[in-house]
Amino acid sequence: MSKEVTSRAADYSQWYNDLVIKGGLADYSAVRGCMVIKPYGFTLWEHMRDALDKMFKDTGHVNAYFPLFIPKSFLSKEAAHVEGFAKECAVVTHYRLKNDPDGKGVVVDPEAKLEEELIVRPTSETIIWSTYKDWIQSYRDLPLLINQWANVVRWEMRTRLFLRTAEFLWQEGHTAHATREEAVEEARKMLEVYATFAEEFMALPVIKGVKTASERFAGAEDTYCIESLMQDGKALQAGTSHFLGQNFAKAFDVKFLNKDNQQEYVWATSWGVSTRLVGALIMAHGDDEGLVLPPRIAPLQAVIIPIYKGPEQKDLIDAKAKEILEDLKSKGIRAKYDDNDNNRPGWKFAEYEMKGVPVRLVLGARDLENHKIEVARRDTREKETVNLDGISQYVDGLLIKIQFEMLQRARKFMEESITKVDTWGDFVKVLDEKGGFVSAHWDGTAETEEAIKEKTKATIRCIPLDNPQEDGVCIFSGKPSKERVLFARAY
């Protein structure tokens, strides 16, 4: 069969690619590093986007849209920011092509050179704060709580579908506040929104924390993050929320008249999640049969497949299946009846397993006689035979159950994958043999952090929020430490 998936044990990375491509989520494109998000993958993203968008609006945010292009000089205005972002980016230098005088095709018109190059946005702090300068005069204009859904480009040399692509889709919130406290509160609030979204919609448990100085966003004073764990024991940063202090306000001279009638720089946050989350979803839940999608965001939640011999049986099954389909739809369940004659039932079973459809209903002639239907869960692959009466209600409940149990299993896996170690030997051993998060004492210096990264490829994923204070010694330097931090190898 053509849709065979490489097993996780055989080649985890190939398994991931198989799921993306054979599951119909995305494809490579003719443009290096850019992908095509196929309809099935885009519908998944739409459900994630719509859920997030509602959460943003429920917390008082509005959407807007800022230019795709950023004047080159803007990137240099915030010193740390330019170091982090200006390097690998798409640069627009010309605004016209002309017919090739030497033959066919078109060439860049050398006379249409831009005076100042434009950068395709890798993130929008600079263009947005240059705009906020015009929008903010007084404390009455604050807070500004704005989000943007957009495409961004970062020229990655090694790309992977969804996880790291030159162009990707994301949302970026950019808020402006009158006080430090309010901005910090906003950054933390949006981290909570992300954590809630990951757990409730993606069935993806996360650890909330704050990054060390070396792992901070370029231009941030603090970067909060949610970290998740993939099945191969590697961590994946699922979202970040930055407290930017007054850095961008100072870079773009954005001041406001405060209540005491004094000019003050504005306080900022930014926060974002991207189509990278789709990659996290795949790796957190997929199995060797294909995708396993959480019901709340699955493009298709239930599929009905008929099994029949001859047109008489087909007519009877068709009638009942269509009735069930309407019942499911009337309950708001995204359902489909696949009566396509070109494919055999076995092919369909494999196809919908590959696509991770949470519930499969199989209706055969004998089932119909017995007033029963076979119900299969994608996540556990359990099958049972259920009475046809109230089947749509049964499926409705089952979808909720699956969503809940997927989160529970993922949480159990994550909790079992956090290992406390107190020596360098154990640290290396756990990283190599078990993987997951390693909770260890660290002396708080960037030098130690860097040395550990060089020796083990493990980075400090975060210092968990509300981290218990505990005296100890750094596993690497032996110097005193007051708390443990979470290390892991990461995507």
Next chain:
Amino acid sequence: MSKEVTSRAADYSQWYNDLVIKGGLADYSAVRGCMVIKPYGFTLWEHMRDALDKMFKDTGHVNAYFPLFIPKSFLSKEAAHVEGFAKECAVVTHYRLKNDPDGKGVVVDPEAKLEEELIVRPTSETIIWSTYKDWIQSYRDLPLLINQWANVVRWEMRTRLFLRTAEFLWQEGHTAHATREEAVEEARKMLEVYATFAEEFMALPVIKGVKTASERFAGAEDTYCIESLMQDGKALQAGTSHFLGQNFAKAFDVKFLNKDNQQEYVWATSWGVSTRLVGALIMAHGDDEGLVLPPRIAPLQAVIIPIYKGPEQKDLIDAKAKEILEDLKSKGIRAKYDDNDNNRPGWKFAEYEMKGVPVRLVLGARDLENHKIEVARRDTREKETVNLDGISQYVDGLLIKIQFEMLQRARKFMEESITKVDTWGDFVKVLDEKGGFVSAHWDGTAETEEAIKEKTKATIRCIPLDNPQEDGVCIFSGKPSKERVLFARAY
């Protein structure tokens, strides 16, 4: 008052800009030709987008996402297409910046030159059809009914907010079919969707037609369009739907095995509307007081403004206003209670008129005593005093009435602005003195079309669908003609 609007009579073009900027829809940006869509404008666009997206899905389409960048060589593959699009576009030539060795800031790294330049998509036929080649093998893979919501860039030298900007937002449908008939039917079906959307949501009546050969989309066999009329008598193309024949299939070698087991080129359509529609909306309905927005897509449908003296009156009015607000919201009405103390009622009246909020409710102390409230319509500026009982139901009905009457008025204006003429003298006179659409005989040649355009700046907007056949002579050349076409000066 700072928000004064230039009148249409004084300077129509300045009036338009005033409405966009003072109405809070959009702003110029630091990047030449690009605009910032502000939250109020973006919410309007979201409502338009969501309504269209639902109509697309209801007609069987799905969304996907294709790369922002198009390899330069792709543009040359369809001969007509490259003539139309390759000229004014943003060209990415490099993928890295580096620190300026001579000073501060960053410069383009000459070592990071792309082997083949990338064009920021001006439209996506080429990248999409290069992808469809991999997706289509047999008639079983057809039709492909895909839409994309995206940003596109066309390097315009003279730009106007919403109407013509270097970057704009749009949707582009790209469908693939097994037969010519099915593709033509799709192109016409989507034209109907656009017409229905314009009339039912934007209260914008349109004429459905087909473009002449010279006005066709670059690469199309037929371009269907909806044409609308602005208050200054100029036409505005509000949407286009193209039957592309097999042009892109041939350019990208996309064939399928048909039911007779033979290889055949795939038939195509593409269709799009953009943020330009926001410009149409403004010019179709706005008045000298500001925006006038149709209720179905207005970001805010009703606003309640309190008028009181002293805290006792305020408490009473507050309580009632909040009750009304909740009632309105429970009916799904987008409503707001503006009790901001910083602004006086008169300022608020002007502000919400400027923003085109369809219904204003004013609650004063005497109203409250009389159990009444003042209701003002934005479109007609009529005021009436209404009993507080059932006020939310009253507003609900009034919003429907306003939506309906806005369309009726616009339709009446458009119908009165179609003038039949039979001589060159009348043609020029009507264009200069009355404007609007001029229905006239044309000999069917591109030469005449071009000559008329040069002399009068009027173009053939379309040949209406189901155009009555009628013998006549061309107003310009005197040659025989079998039908009238619609001329106008246009945006």
